[in-house]
Amino acid sequence: MRRLYRAPLLGVHFCLASLFGLALSLCRPFYPTNSRLCAQLYSRLALRLVGMRVEHIDTHNFPTDRTFVVVCNHQSNWDLVVVGSIVPARTVSLGKKALRWVPVFGQLYWLAGNILIDRGNREKALAAMAEVRHALLERATNIWIFPEGTRNRGQNMLPFKKGAFMTAIDAGVPIVPVCCSAYLEGFSLDHADNGVARLAVMPPIETAGMTAEDADALIANCHARMLAKIGELSVH
Numbered sequence: 001m002r003r004l005y006r007a008p009l010l011g012v013h014f015c016l017a018s019l020f021g022l023a024l025s026l027c028r029p030f031y032p033t034n035s036r037l038c039a040q041l042y043s044r045l046a047l048r049l050v051g052m053r054v055e056h057i058d059t060h061n062f063p064t065d066r067t068f069v070v071v072c073n074h075q076s077n078w079d080l081v082v083v084g085s086i087v088p089a090r091t092v093s094l095g096k097k098a099l100r101w102v103p104v105f106g107q108l109y110w111l112a113g114n115i116l117i118d119r120g121n122r123e124k125a126l127a128a129m130a131e132v133r134h135a136l137l138e139r140a141t142n143i144w145i146f147p148e149g150t151r152n153r154g155q156n157m158l159p160f161k162k163g164a165f166m167t168a169i170d171a172g173v174p175i176v177p178v179c180c181s182a183y184l185e186g187f188s189l190d191h192a193d194n195g196v197a198r199l200a201v202m203p204p205i206e207t208a209g210m211t212a213e214d215a216d217a218l219i220a221n222c223h224a225r226m227l228a229k230i231g232e233l234s235v236h
Contacts (some may be wrong), residue, residue, distance in 0.1 A: 003189035009049055017041040018104045025111035032090040032141045034112040039084035046081040051193050052183070054085045057200040057233075062088045062176060067136045067143075068204060069168040071222060072178040073230060074146035075154045078187075083180055086199045091142040094132065094163075113141070129167055136171045143167070147219075154184030157227055160219050165207075169215060174204035177226045181233035198233040202226070 021038035028034065047054060062068075070091065072083060097118040100106045110116060115135070117128040135141040145164040152158050168175050183197040205222060 001190050002192065006049055006189045010046060013045055013049065014042070015104070017045075018108055021112065022104060022108040025108055025113075029111045030113040032092065032113055032139065035092045035114055036087045036089060038108060038112050039080070039087045043081045043085040047085065050078075050081075050189065051191060052082070052187075053196045054082060055196055055198045056086050057198060059086065059088075059201050061201040061203050063174065063204055066173065067140055067171075068174045068176045069136070069164055069171075070142060070144040070176050070178055071147045071160070071164050071226075072144065073157050073180055073226065074148050074151050075180065075182070075184055076151050078183070079146075079151075079180070082183060082197045083178070083199065086178065086201070087144065088142060090140060091144050092135065093144040094128075115143075129163065132167050133171050136167075136173055154182045157223065157230070160223050162215055162219065165215050165218050165222070166212065168207045169210045169212065169218070172208050174206050175218070175222060176204050177202040177222055177229070179226050179229040179233060181230060200229055200233055202229060 017038075021034075021041050024037065025031075025034050067090075070088075092113045092115060094115050094117055095109060097116045099109050100116055102109075115128055115131055132143050136143060143164075145167075147160040147164045148158040149161045150158065165175065179200045179202065181196075181198040183195065187194050202225065205218070207218065210218065
């Protein structure tokens with residue numbers, strides 16, 4: 001069975017990529033490009049090991065003249081290697097505070113410039129969102145957020161939380177939806193070929209001039225557009 005050698009190889013790769021990424025981040029802590037480089041460290045070889053290919057579609061939709069908030073569907077822990085392959089330059093992500101306690105990876109995640117948020121503490125969550133706004137406006141850094149807040153296991157997208165959209169509205173920056181096809185169906189470490197995961201970057205959704213009162217309509221519009229695109233990507 002292929003998983004008997006794939007799983008150990010993936011484990012070794014994860015540890016080595018984490019250590020290399022940690023060393024890089026220690027040399028230049030919180031540098032905006034650390035996160036993208038680390039994502040590529042995890043992604044490139046791991047995709048080969050699991051027998052999966054990725055297709056990037058319409059990456060020209062990532063703005064190059066201004067910062068933005070990326071929202072993406074979140075299927076599983078495999079997103080680290082699948083979705084991680086398309087992270088644009090100067091982009092960090094928003095993650096749960098609990099990631100800090102994952103040995104090596106948690107420290108790497110923090111030092112790579114990603115932002116940890118404690119959703120159970122409103123005061124700390126607001127402070128983290130203020131840090132996100134500062135990154136967008138003062139550090140020319142894009143923010144990647146999984147607005148479902150948890151993994152959807154490859155099923156239809158869960159409802160979106162407001163944080164990403166309120167942040168974009170507050171900063172006056174566009175939302176850029178990134179849609180990943182449903183790649184979990186039939187996925188197995190025993191399969192020689194786990195197919196193609198398709199990642200499409202949709203045109204930016206402008207938030208300039210919007211207020212908090214527009215958030216619900218913005219969320220509904222973005223969710224509907226992404227759900228339709230994911231369905232389109234998943235039938236090919």
